[in-house]
Amino acid sequence: MGLLTILKKNRQKEKEIRLLMLGLDNAGKTTILKRINGEDIDTISPTLGFNIKTLEHKGFKMNIWDVGGQKSIRSYWRNYFEQTDGLVWVVDSADRLRLEDCKKELHELLLEERLSGASLLVFANKQDLPGALSDDQIREALSLDDIQTHHWAILACSAKSGANLLKGMDWIVGDIGSRIYLLD
Amino acid sequence: MADASREFRATFDVEKQSIEDALVGLDKVPKSNVQASIDNLVQRIHALEKTVTEKISILPPYDARMCMEVQIKLLSIKSMAETLSQLRTKLVPKAKFSFKSRKTPATGISSPPTTPAPKSTVSHKSSPTIDQTHFMKFEDRADDYLFIGSLSLPLGDDGTTAKDVALTNLQNCTVNLVHDIPLGAIHIRNLKQCTLVIPPVSGSILLHDCEGCTLIGACHQSRMHTSSNMDIYLHVTSEPIIEDCTDMRFAPYGQILPAEQLDRLFEAAQLNPSNNYFDKVKDFNWLKQQQSPNWRLMDASEIKPEIAQRILTRDRV
Numbered sequence: 441m442g443l444l445t446i447l448k449k450n451r452q453k454e455k456e457i458r459l460l461m462l463g464l465d466n467a468g469k470t471t472i473l474k475r476i477n478g479e480d481i482d483t484i485s486p487t488l489g490f491n492i493k494t495l496e497h498k499g500f501k502m503n504i505w506d507v508g509g510q511k512s513i514r515s516y517w518r519n520y521f522e523q524t525d526g527l528v529w530v531v532d533s534a535d536r537l538r539l540e541d542c543k544k545e546l547h548e549l550l551l552e553e554r555l556s557g558a559s560l561l562v563f564a565n566k567q568d569l570p571g572a573l574s575d576d577q578i579r580e581a582l583s584l585d586d587i588q589t590h591h592w593a594i595l596a597c598s599a600k601s602g603a604n605l606l607k608g609m610d611w612i613v614g615d616i617g618s619r620i621y622l623l624d
Numbered sequence: 625m626a627d628a629s630r631e632f633r634a635t636f637d638v639e640k641q642s643i644e645d646a647l648v649g650l651d652k653v654p655k656s657n658v659q660a661s662i663d664n665l666v667q668r669i670h671a672l673e674k675t676v677t678e679k680i681s682i683l684p685p686y687d688a689r690m691c692m693e694v695q696i697k698l699l700s701i702k703s704m705a706e707t708l709s710q711l712r713t714k715l716v717p718k719a720k721f722s723f724k725s726r727k728t729p730a731t732g733i734s735s736p737p738t739t740p741a742p743k744s745t746v747s748h749k750s751s752p753t754i755d756q757t758h759f760m761k762f763e764d765r766a767d768d769y770l771f772i773g774s775l776s777l778p779l780g781d782d783g784t785t786a787k788d789v790a791l792t793n794l795q796n797c798t799v800n801l802v803h804d805i806p807l808g809a810i811h812i813r814n815l816k817q818c819t820l821v822i823p824p825v826s827g828s829i830l831l832h833d834c835e836g837c838t839l840i841g842a843c844h845q846s847r848m849h850t851s852s853n854m855d856i857y858l859h860v861t862s863e864p865i866i867e868d869c870t871d872m873r874f875a876p877y878g879q880i881l882p883a884e885q886l887d888r889l890f891e892a893a894q895l896n897p898s899n900n901y902f903d904k905v906k907d908f909n910w911l912k913q914q915q916s917p918n919w920r921l922m923d924a925s926e927i928k929p930e931i932a933q934r935i936l937t938r939d940r941v
């Protein structure tokens with residue numbers, strides 16, 4: 441049994457799940473996290489360091505890591521990959537200018553050996569904006585259908601209105617749960 | 625809060641030290657007990673990390689210093705775990721060591737939680753269908769006057785939905801984005817010796833690689849990277865950040881338009897006019913309590929309201 445197996449086993453007892461929220465800066469990661477947690481979202485500053493929230497959802501304890509884009513700590517968060525059960529990739533659906541960057545970063549991330557096995561939820565965020573692309577458009581622009589290595593799903597959402605955030609959490613928790621915990 | 629975080633650090637340090645000592649002592653543990661000792665240590669590392677995970681949320685959100693310390697400590701836990709892992713491969717027979725179980729078979733299953741996108745067999749979408757109607761841009765210009773009102777709106781666009789703006793590779797230009805068109809996010813990259821006036825926008829200002837510019841702007845978030853020698857007149861409703869920047873000077877946005885008109889623009893952009901954090905700059909490269917050497921506030925004598933005036937009157941017919 442490897443070290444990771446032991447760590448995982450220990451977490452299994454508590455039905456604990458670790459989610460990593462990633463995406464380009466300004467996508468709305470922190471806003472989503474705070475929104476889910478019922479906090480004020482009006483004066484959120486760009487993330488210095490990172491935020492971690494622990495939430496109970498469907499009988500699971502979710503540790504959600506929101507890692508800011510701060511360059512000086514980018515190398516740090518790779519250390520958490522191997523303990524990540526799920527990835528939440530947040531997209532600013534109105535940011536047409538950086539869709540290519542967004543696609544590139546996502547596909548690079550998915551090559552990470554240490555993330556293999558993690559479920560991937562793509563949040564097509566900021567749907568409240570009239571200029572937002574739909575989930576289907578984002579799915580196409582990010583070539584999600586090319587992904588063969590991870591369970592994935594895309595969901596249109598708005599951190600501002602709260603629409604579909606919990607639905608997304610339901611999916612990822614369900615997917616992880618059926619993968620890790622029911623296999624015993 | 626300060627007490628809680630201090631107490632947390634103290635507890636943390638003691639436990640970390642004790643784990644480290646136990647690690648060093650592992651080679652003296654009788655072979656038959658090695659497995660149990662390692663398991664025990666792994667549990668303790670896990671417990672410690674868990675405390676960090678729990679505690680970090682009660683720490684002041686922008687207590688950067690603490691955050692960094694926690695991160696460094698997390699890293700040291702990580703390196704401990706790695707040492708442990710290596711030790712384990714050395715000490716314990718390899719037979720039980722298997723990574724296979726970790727890997728989920730690559731299934732590539734897509735299971736959208738909403739109704740799955742209909743896989744149409746009839747129509748065939750050609751390559752990505754991203755329309756270019758929701759952003760406007762100026763790029764690769766020098767010694768020019770650039771007014772957003774001079775850009776034509778895409779066909780069929782009534783100009784009521786917010787547009788993102790890209791300003792890229794401009795040298796010695798004057799940029800005026802104040803017009804009837806509501807703006808979302810402003811993406812600025814590689815501007816040298818330019819002057820920009822940006823109306824209240826409903827998104828963020830994101831800026832990279834600029835030098836010697838004057839920027840006048842109002843937004844929800846301000847994110848500035850790898851830039852230097854900038855005069856920034858800002859209204860921002862959250863703490864602005866700088867990263868890898870030097871010589872950044874900040875001042876309030878100022879009354880660039882008649883009060884009534886400006887109020888309307890603030891309202892349209894959903895910006896609270898009485899909430900300005902222009903002076904609460906956070907420097908990602910400076911985590912000490914003392915003032916960062918990379919930015920400062922402008923003196924009253926340095927503030928020049930006429931810069932905006934000059935640019936704006938030029939386009940008022």
Ligand SMILES: Nc1nc2c(ncn2[C@@H]2O[C@H](COP(=O)(O)OP(=O)(O)O)[C@@H](O)[C@H]2O)c(=O)[nH]1
Pocket residue numbers: 463464465466467468469470471472481484485486487530565566567568569597598599600601827828844845
């Ligand atoms: N309209 C709209 N704005 C959003 C939404 N989510 C986030 N934002 C805004 O986008 C900006 C960046 O959000 P933030 O959470 O800091 O992004 P992060 O860098 O990914 O953490 C902020 O000004 C948010 O208010 C959304 O669903 N709708």
Ligand SMILES: [Mg+2]
Pocket residue numbers: 469470471485486487506508
């Ligand atoms: Mg953030």
